[in-house]
Amino acid sequence: MSSSTSLINSAKLAASFQAVDEHLLPSHRFIGIGSGSTVVYVVEAIAAKGPSFYGDMTFVPTGSQSKGLLKAAGLRLCNLDERPVDAHGVPVALDVVFDGADEVDEELNLIKGGGGCLFQEKLVAVAGRKFVAVADSRKQSPRLCTTWKTIPIEVLPLAAPSVLARLRAMGSPSPTVRSGLPSKAGECVTDNGMWIIDAPFAPLLLARDLKPGVDGAGKDGVWEVGKLAEELVRLPGVVEIGLFTGFNGVEAVSLGKEFQAQKPVAAYFGTPTGEVQVQRAT
Numbered sequence: 001m002s003s004s005t006s007l008i009n010s011a012k013l014a015a016s017f018q019a020v021d022e023h024l025l026p027s028h029r030f031i032g033i034g035s036g037s038t039v040v041y042v043v044e045a046i047a048a049k050g051p052s053f054y055g056d057m058t059f060v061p062t063g064s065q066s067k068g069l070l071k072a073a074g075l076r077l078c079n080l081d082e083r084p085v086d087a088h089g090v091p092v093a094l095d096v097v098f099d100g101a102d103e104v105d106e107e108l109n110l111i112k113g114g115g116g117c118l119f120q121e122k123l124v125a126v127a128g129r130k131f132v133a134v135a136d137s138r139k140q141s142p143r144l145c146t147t148w149k150t151i152p153i154e155v156l157p158l159a160a161p162s163v164l165a166r167l168r169a170m171g172s173p174s175p176t177v178r179s180g181l182p183s184k185a186g187e188c189v190t191d192n193g194m195w196i197i198d199a200p201f202a203p204l205l206l207a208r209d210l211k212p213g214v215d216g217a218g219k220d221g222v223w224e225v226g227k228l229a230e231e232l233v234r235l236p237g238v239v240e241i242g243l244f245t246g247f248n249g250v251e252a253v254s255l256g257k258e259f260q261a262q263k264p265v266a267a268y269f270g271t272p273t274g275e276v277q278v279q280r281a282t
């Protein structure tokens with residue numbers, strides 16, 4: 001392993017341990033666990049607390065990778081649709097959800113799906129009272145699509161050609177269906193049997209960037225993150241998008257929109273020097 005890979009892994013590990021220490025409470029019973037290389041360390045941080053801490057907890061995965069991680073760590077698993085329900089048939093809320101991200105902007109909007117997981121991740125995020133993102137500091141950006149230049153979009157394979165055409169019309173210059181190479185010939189197929197389109201966009205505006213004359217609705221290819229998300233999810237054939245935007249769990253409660261929150265309340269970024277920078281919702 002090169003020294004830079006090892007520094008990045010140490011950064012992910014430090015961020016994961018701090019995020020788990022600050023957000024996973026002994027009273028928690030249902031916890032969401034996302035996908036990717038960083039959640040490996042989240043699971044390690046939870047396992048390190050020992051069975052007396054996590055013995056009464058049940059963990060909800062976001063796909064086959066996170067399910068495997070939880071199994072290997074000996075943590076109790078339950079699929080999202082297997083949660084107990086209350087007297088009204090409403091599934092129990094997840095106390096906290098931990099997940100990685102491909103890019104995080106100044107308002108804690110996220111791009112996710114770089115590793116092919118986004119649909120179940122969004123379902124798990126919105127099932128939680130609180131979502132915490134964990135990453136290394138390369139993922140921190142002023143605006144989405146600055147470093148991670150494409151938005152992953154999960155689509156029904158049958159609809160891919162028409163979604164590609166609509167994306168081009170929206171100002172995405174060269175959207176492409178993600179290939180499964182080098183490990184799989186043909187397209188990358190998600191845990192849900194869908195394909196992923198990677199759609200490049202110019203860096204996305206924040207809501208606070210909108211000024212008179214700049215409405216962020218895609219004129220000249222310039223989109224505000226919320227407006228782009230609204231437009232993308234409406235495209236026929238789109239199953240889910242890798243933009244996580246709107247509001248976070250705390251805001252959702254005050255807006256009376258519980259269990260619709262996609263944004264994290266905080267993002268933990270491990271740095272190559274071993275520090276952890278925490279970006280919290282204001």
Ligand SMILES: O=C[C@H](O)[C@H](O)[C@H](O)COP(=O)(O)O
Binds near residue numbers: 037038039114121
């Ligand atoms: O598709 C994968 C997920 O959205 C990941 O959480 C995201 O890509 C971040 O992955 P990593 O922790 O490997 O950077």
